[in-house]
Amino acid sequence: MVRITLVEAIPFAVPYRHQPRFASGTVSRADNVLVRVHTDFGLVGQAEAQPRPYTYGETQASIVDTVGGALNDALVGVEPVRSELVAARCASVTGNYVARGAVDLAVWDLIGKLLGVPCHRLLGGFADDVAAAHMVSLGEPEEMVAEAVGVSERLGVKTFKVKVGRTPALDVAAVRAVREALPHADLYVDANRGWSYEDAVRAGDELVEFGVRAIEEPISVDDRAGRLRLAERWAVPLAGDESCISLAHVDRALDEGAVRAVSIKTARTGFTESRRILDLCLARNVAVVVGSQYEGALGAAATVSFAAAFAATAGQPAELTNYLDLADDLVVAGPEIRAGRAVVPTLPGLGLVVDEDRLDHYRLDR
Ligand SMILES: [Mg+2]
Structure with a gap:
């Protein structure tokens, strides 16, 4: 049985070629969070969270805290393929929509990788x-x-x-x-x-x-x-x-x-x-x-x-x-x-491969 051992939040920042501008805000760079769900099987599920303070009240710092704190506590020891159990555990954390959304996606990426099937x-x-x-x-x-x-x-x-x-x-x-x-x-x-x-x-x-x-x-x-x-x-x-x-x-x-x-x-x-x-x-x-x-x-x-x-x-x-x-x-x-x-990507899960050199370059926690 594969179990979740750690839910990790890595803040990173990537510049825009063309900055998004809309009535409620401007995004000058992508100050996002990479969520990684680790297992005792070695496979890692991953997804990305985008803070939108003017919509949800969440910031990059709050997403890092919630993912690595309350959501990690909620999911450690859970089997990732039991997606309804994962959802129920995450629902115990109120608000924090983007943090919870990214963790849900990362667990689905993990399920796909475990089963060898693309998420779609x-x-x-x-x-x-x-x-x-x-x-x-x-x-x-x-x-x-x-x-x-x-x-x-x-x-x-x-x-x-x-x-x-x-x-x-x-x-x-x-x-x-x-x-x-x-x-x-x-x-x-x-x-x-x-x-x-x-x-x-x-x-x-x-x-x-x-x-x-x-x-x-x-x-x-x-x-x-x-x-x-x-x-x-x-x-x-x-x-x-x-x-x-x-x-x-x-x-x-x-x-x-x-x-x-x-x-x-x-x-x-x-x-x-x-x-x-x-x-x-x-x-x-x-x-x-x-x-x-x-x-x-x-x-x-x-x-x-x-x-x-x-x-x-x-x-x-x-x-x-x-x-x-x-x-x-x-x-x-x-x-x-x-x-x-x-x-749609053809590889298992969300189907994308993170470039570790780029992550090292853009991450903000080192
Ligand atoms: Mg809209």
Whole structure:
């Protein structure tokens, strides 16, 4: 019987080639955490956590503390293949969504390696690739056009999530410019709660006219009445992201009625809770988007593994290209993206190999 002997958290920092900018924050470098789950069998499961203090309250330091402390205590001695026992033990640690999500992914990576099976097959294995969506960071409209056109030309991507949430005039100008440059692109927008209610009305009404197919988190998630009015006003779904960070959050958001599309991020709900969220959305006939929080290649491998695994997610674009915004990465090679589609890794588990020299170079704890 293989048992977990140690859950290790290694903080690291990798620079960006292209810094993510959105209404709730800017990421100047990827101050992430590599999670490693060790066993008495020698195999190691690994995954990556990305701190997003403005969304979850977690920092790089808090993730290191929680993973190496409470989550390590919860899992030492547990058999990794007993994934429901792992999930129950991790659930005893409240909050700390990103820390728990990364540990869940690392245990699934380990299970895959123990069984010699890629994670996307363990989860369901519906497809071997999935269409990739790219998130366009805030910038001057011409910069945003250059980013979208560049990714379209380099990777063949046809779907773009354009960041908005500034003044309505600037947001409308940026989305109009992207629409004119890529007239056939599939577009949706994400305001990251940056608009007031009045700005959301002004910007959102115009953006719907450009054929934007969903509007993600337009205003404060606490303004429930405002969200409901916007959802009733627009012909396109209001998508829930920051309001949908756990199974219980999704359940409440769907009861409230404003959210008609849910962003599922393996970076915060791992595979185990993400699957439960997917099932809840399927039961209620609510659309899902497999989303990204600008993870590196290990995170992107988790995202594509989940998105490709299920019939309900494999048929639509998942946010998969932004790991290429990093100037470097911890892994030998990231998930392959060709002709606009991300391909599932074929090696066991999450299917990526960490380059130990790069890890030594970028880790912050030595
Ligand atoms: Mg979002």
